[in-house]
Amino acid sequence: AQTVTQSQPEMSVQEAETVTLSCTYDTSESNYYLFWYKQPPSRQMILVIRQEAYKQQNATENRFSVNFQKAAKSFSLKISDSQLGDTAMYFCAFIQDSGTYKYIFGTGTRLKVLA
């Protein structure tokens, strides 16, 4: 069964600094997608960034980028120039590109950006 592991329950970072959130996953599939979602306090979850496993190039969205290591089954999220609005729960998610389209989520990392 596929699993997603986020080993950092909580993290904090100073405003304008860089922080990296870790995520590892386990699968025997070769084609799949990985996502990072964020849930700000009292708000709904939104997509931050996605990565297709067949793409070797790491995805980037403005201040957000990933370090995708397929062989190591690692998918970390780097937030550069952290802003107060980045304070949120961050969830890593996986979905295989065949069969049942079930998104598997990790336990989340609570990130606090400090002024």
Added chain:
Amino acid sequence: EAGVTQFPSHSVIEKGQTVTLRCDPISGHDNLYWYRRVMGKEIKFLLHFVKESKQDESGMPNNRFLAERTGGTYSTLKVQPAELEDSGVYFCASSQAVPGELFFGEGSRLTVL
């Protein structure tokens, strides 16, 4: 365009009572998911609808949980009778295509006393 809406936002019930949670997905999204998060744990899959059909209900805990999606539009998740371990936040999400971006509602927090 309206996002995914869930109702109620918070429900407090006694053990043994019944609760029905409702989700209105984004219009045109055939895929609708229900997830549950218990404090500190992962967001756990419950089931996946494609239009009105249950594509995958492998995550439903037991037969106390019943999900429906009338006419492929809104969905309801009924818990009857509720137990203490059913407490948590129930999320609904919809997607136009899978695998693709999931659009989440704000969640329905269920507290069973």
